[in-house]
Amino acid sequence: MNISRIFIFAIICLSLGSCGLPLHRDLVVKNKGEVRQFEVSNPVFANIVTQFEQAGKQYSGNSEFTVGDVPVNFGDTENPSFEGVCFSYPDGRTEVIIRESWWNSASQALRESLLFHELGHCVLGRDHDNETVEVNGASRKSSMMNAVIVNSNQYSQFRAGYLTELFTQTKQTLYTAFGI
Ligand SMILES: [Zn+2]
DSSP states (O other): OOHHHHHHHHHHHHHHTOTTSOOOSSEEEOOTTOOOSOSSOOGGGHHHHHHHHHHHHHHHOOTTOOOOSOOEEEOOOSSTTOSEEEEEOTTSOEEEEEOHHHHHHSOHHHHHHHHHHHHHHHTTOOOOOOOEEEETTEEEESOTTSSSOOOHHHHHHTHHHHHHHHHHOOOHHHHHHHTO
């Protein structure tokens, strides 16, 4: 492999985000021939999906904002590290799958933090943003699209800032709430 080939490989693997290593992320692109598992959502998720739509309207300013054709269901996340995943299929459709055992033991705030993160992938088309900021010696996530979901205390305390960032990708509201 000569230098130019190494360079091209580096560009390709950077753009794919994998470089031949397993993709340790919960936005999973499915292979050709794989089809979506569900057509409609489990009613268990209706309240939080409605909350996501209301937040989307409020924070994006788009009164027409909807989740659209993105069903949410319990199932196999296909990776023990992930409590939830967004599967993206070759036909352009997406779906969110949540691990039921985790859901049943999680607080309402943590459920919302996880499901909004997954809808961030599946509905908003967002990828991970792992930026953290130091606040009085503590590390805080500056996006709920961090690969590790925002915990329930942080999410409850800074919900408006996180939702502003989620729907508009502007962080100033969150920074101000952090006191920086
Ligand atoms: Zn994710």
